Amino acid sequence: MKFAKRMEHFETGIFSQLSQMRKEQEAAGRHVVDLSVGSPNIPPSPHVRQALIDAAGVGENYLYALSDTKELQQAAAEWYQRRYGVEIDPDHEVVSLLGSQDGLAHISLCVADEGDIIMVPDPCYPIFGDGPLIAGAKQYFMPMRKEKDYLIDFSEIPDSIADKAKLMIVSYPNNPTTAIAPASFYEKLIAFAKKHNILVLHDNAYSELVFDGASCGSFLAYPGAKEVGVEFNSLSKTYGLAGARIGFCLGNKEVVGMLSALKSNMDYGMFLPVQKAAIAAITGDQSSVARTRQAYQDRRDALRDGLTKIGWDVPRCKSTMFVWAKIPDGFSDSLTFTKELLAKAGVLVTPGSAFGPSGEGHVRMALVQDREEILWAVQSIKDSGILSL
């Protein structure tokens, strides 16, 4: 059989490989604490689940949705106004996504032709880089370095690249580095995008998971943002709806229109009961959001304090649901360390190399297990002796 060249970029995903490694350990009778995939274990609020159940009982809700209901568009606009102070035209400036992943995988098809340049951060959440490859575009990596608080430095990007680039993908609070960006960063981003006529996609999956009393808003709240770009937002982590697959693209109406047109040919719309659940989540009682934030902050503290105490000095991350840590001394690369950590301690993490060239030398630990499991993982890492090799 003959397959497309583009599939060369898509070997079995790292998370499937890690899951296979976990299964092998479990088949050998070992307990494994899985901190690899960021799949949240905090379920949605009862009123959100009830909305889904009620809608699932209605026969007409099994028709193709084809597009977003007016009620969903209106709810998203109200949510952006209430939460971020951003005005959204419900008819033209929002389209739902089957999770932000859907938008990230497909937006490049709307803006890039074969060989066009798309700028992505390094390190980054893998689909930021893979989406452009699906469209046949070329990636240009924008480094994010610890010494610069993981903020992209636009002055490092040559004009020859910036003038040609079609799209720039940016995301704070950031997965995997957990960095957050100040207002001045967004002002520079918008000015840079205007100067070079680049579309900006800001992925805002973690604005609600910001710790220690800090807060983050929306890229669209900055003057000029809508002229240059869109924001993706996800209900996966904020409302525990990861498996239901719902997110939004909001902002620039031309971009929203293009993506809607592409999606109307590709997926025929979101399951209507999921649209109902999303409406309940973003317009209903918001108290779960603060509880979820606190739960992740407590887990972060348990993992960070526990690991630091046993000799692995990891940072107290500012946001998201991850801890981004340097691999301990004595290990040459993140995959080797990940494999040894699993074999010796029964703890599964994601090697930093999965997030791009600059991710090497790090691992990402997802805070997706309860405190007891996290404490078990810390004790097991200590008992394994892996930190004193």
Ligand SMILES: Cc1ncc(COP(=O)(O)O)c(C=O)c1O
């Ligand atoms: C930065 C970032 N963007 C997007 C996604 C995908 O989210 P969704 O479940 O909305 O597809 C994730 C999931 O971990 C993420 O970390």
